[in-house]
Amino acid sequence: MKVELRNLTKIFPSRNKKAGGEVIAVNDFTFTIPDGKLVGLLGPSGCGKSTTLYMISGLQKPSSGQIFFGEEDVTTLSPENRGVGLVFQNYALYPHMTVKQNILFPLQNLKGKDKMTKEEMLERAYEAAKLVQIDELMDRKPSELSGGQQQRVAIARALVKMPRVLLLDEPLSNLDARLRLQTREEIRRIQKETGITTVFVTHDQEEAMSISDMIVVMKLGVVQQVGAPQEVYDDPANLFVAKFLGTPPINVFKGRVAGGKLYLAENAVLDVPGVEDREVFVGIRPEGFNLDPEGPMVCDLKNVEVMGRDMSVVCEHPASVNPLVRAIINSDNKVDLSKAKVSYSLKPHKVFIFDAETENRIRF
Amino acid sequence: MVDSKHQWKAWLYLLPAIILLLIFTVWPIFNTVRMAFTVYWDAEAPAGFDEDGMQLCDENGNPLWGKYQGYTISKDLGNKKLADDDPAKVKFEFGLDNFIHVLTYDGFWTIMKNTVILCVLTVPLSTFLALLIAVCLNAIKPLQRVLQTIFFLPYVTNSIAIGMVFAAMFNIVGVNTTDVAASTSVGIVNTVLMVFGLDPINWINQGSTYWANIAVMVIYIVWNALPFKILILLGGLQSVNKQYYDAAKIDSTPKWRVFTRITVPLLSPMIAYVVITGFIGGFKEYTSIVGIFGEKMQPPGAAVGVPVLQTMVGYIYDNLGNAEGVASAAALLLFVLIFAVTLVNLGVSKKKTHY
Structure with missing residues (x-):
């Protein structure tokens, strides 16, 4: 029926x-x-x-x-x-x-x-x-x-x-x-x-x-x-x-789009072709991070929680809306806890940008 | 558990209540039991008269001596004059005579008959009506508070006062009570009957029938019992989870089935409670009868002897003052009766009640 x-x-x-x-x-x-x-x-x-x-x-x-x-x-x-x-x-x-x-x-x-x-x-x-x-x-x-x-x-x-x-x-x-x-x-x-x-x-x-x-x-x-x-x-x-969807929840940042690039705290982290320059909210799914020493997104490493198959890398980022940023990484990777910083590159399809005013999605 | 060092404090706080309970509850109960089992007699007092006013005599026709406090009894003491300090002159005895006196009282079966008739008629009727009114009250929104207050009024009104109003309502007004046939104007109930072309009924006046009296009592008792029952049942209804009714609605349950299959079972603890307290109230019926018929507990002009509408409590009051032992024994017997009926009630309700 x-x-x-x-x-x-x-x-x-x-x-x-x-x-x-x-x-x-x-x-x-x-x-x-x-x-x-x-x-x-x-x-x-x-x-x-x-x-x-x-x-x-x-x-x-x-x-x-x-x-x-x-x-x-x-x-x-x-x-x-x-x-x-x-x-x-x-x-x-x-x-x-x-x-x-x-x-x-x-x-x-x-x-x-x-x-x-x-x-x-x-x-x-x-x-x-x-x-x-x-x-x-x-x-x-x-x-x-x-x-x-x-x-x-x-x-x-x-x-x-x-x-x-x-x-x-x-x-x-x-x-x-x-x-x-x-x-x-x-x-x-x-x-x-x-x-x-x-x-x-x-x-x-x-x-x-x-x-x-x-x-x-x-x-x-x-x-x-x-x-x-x-x-x-x-x-x-x-x-x-x-x-609302996803556990752990999506990481939200305040960002800015300028010249087709997405900036988080003055660092260009991703190419977003075709998006007008403006203030935005950026959502990055925890699984949207790749460990990459050369990656554009640099965070302060706080902690690593191992959950078996995956590990959860907890860090801080100046542009983050929440106090902590959580990334889910395959546990085959190693994170050096002695270092103060961790760098990521981002998976574009796991990154969403939203208008800072209307909070509606801006596709790129 | 309170620290044992500070327990005296707890006892101190409880003390006022304990003292009051000891004086006004424990001591009277103890005293009732003591008096009920005590037979007290004065060997020099004449044995007195039996209920028919005949002097008590031995088989040879000689007046008997020895008046028991409580009641007069034929006990042959040989008509001896006793010295003042003779221990036999004033004597206390442990005995069941008081109980035997109650059980052999002429009016005992009148009491039982009245009690059973009143209970059997009023308890189901008042429970059913209270349930009906409670369900209706619960179903309406506007005026619910006002109606609730109106229905509760009898509860806060003196039952003697209500009794007098009822007596007026069922009365044959403006007539010499010795000549009913000459009545020209009647109480409001009879007026209403006459509006509908019915003959006025002699409810409570001289020459009224037993069943007319009982009818008035039933109406009065039911009306008087309603507020408490409505209150309990309405409280029960309002605590029933509304979702049961929503669920019943979703399942297309007809209204009557909702009532019989959901409302009544869910209210069964409250129904059991009002039925049990109703029976207890029925056994203790007194003020309602006095309110309408006066202390004689029967219509005016009825034969002297056992009052037509005598009840256990009425009998207890009759004996207070001159025969405390009998009154106490009657009170204990009433307690045993109520206890037994309540046990039966609980036994029945256990099977039918869902808690």
Whole structure:
């Protein structure tokens, strides 16, 4: 099921009428989620990603704009009639029901031609439970399950009625690091197996990048960039997106373009043909540095952290916005810690320059 | 754990509360138990009269001597005059006589009947109504605070005062209470009944039926019990995670099913609480009846003897002053009864309650 958002806007009225100051949670969001894809809504807290999800679910009404499921306009349809499955951030499993009762619950609500017999319902419930591998736990109460198991029950409950769209709100935020890795693979697998169009919300860029077919990066209610994860990572539209994606985060410098060359603290570090002379922000991915004794970029060496396959070279640079500059270098290379300086040459495709005023990308 | 050197400080801070508790809680409880098991009699006092006003006599018709404080009992002392310092003259005894007296009291089954009828009618009714009102209150936004306050008013109003208002509402106003048939104007309840073309009912006046009396009591008790229950249930409702309702909405759950399958189970601890306290309140019913029917605890003009609407607490008050031992025994029996019913309640709710 294709999901289309057209000029979707959500404005929350201000609590204090005199003070004014309504909040625009989502601002003019237009986006089409292709059928059967897994899409991650990504952004810092307060960027409107959950609001967008809740508008798709119908639990919140958009202030303006439209939502289509396929060709059907569902904007004014109540959540009951949208046929979506929603996995809540803290799962919202009914605590007084067993796993089985939780999963059966949506099926027991079906009416008319969709009404099922008890056997059919049980069969469907066990099917969904098998899919998320909790069929052994059917008679437990949610309080007797681990966080990861509860999360899978929540997914099973959302899936059992075969929703047109599956929505997940920060599905991994309550899990520990190991379980998070495992569960995100699981979500990917389940989504692939069922082929249900899935939207999930997260503030964790790594999570979004690792399992999404597409990611939508949002900031303060405005969509910043949409695309395949690698595409967005390699080609950020603005400084915000560049900073938001990637671990360790991108290194940001204040720089200047003059005569087709990029200057960082009076040193020309890279040729940037075709860019007008101006003040810029420069983003360099940690993997964008090559150790090069003759390299144009000279930093004060602080520390080297070895991480096995790679090492992280920590240094200082006068033009850097952050106190430290971090470069990820293949650990085959050697860095002489006794020296005070380290020199790099830069990989041009890992260097992004942004207008100092608008912070928009300037391509070269 | 507090440093043992400074423990005396902790005790010092607790002292005022401990002293008050000892005086007003522990000592009365201890005293109640002591008095309930103590049979006290004065061998020279006449044994007195039984409940029918007959002098207590032995099988030969001779008046008996020996008046137990608490109640009169036939105990043959041989009508001997005792010296003032004779230890037999004033005697304390440990015994169960007070309890036997309560259990053999003519009105005991009246008390049980009234208690059971009132509990069985008022507890489910008030719980159900409170749940309904709490759910409705919780669902509305405007005026919620105002309505909450209005619903809470009975709780902060003196129950005797409410009782008098109820008595007026259910009264047959402006009529000589000895001649109901001559009534021309009636209380507001009967006025409303007459507006709908129904005959006025003699609710609480002379000649009123037991069930009319009970109906008034049920209405009064339910109305009086609502605020506390609404408060508890509304508090419970407001602490229920809204996401359960969102989840139910997403799953297209009909409203009634949301209520029965989600709201009620999630509220079950609070429901169990109001039911249990409701039963306890039902067993202790007294002021409500006095408020409407007065201290006689029955409609005016009813036969002398066991009051029609007698309750355990009423019986305890009746015996205070002249038979503390009996009052104490009755209080202990009431405690045992409430304890037993509460245990049963807890046992049932354990199976049905989700905590």
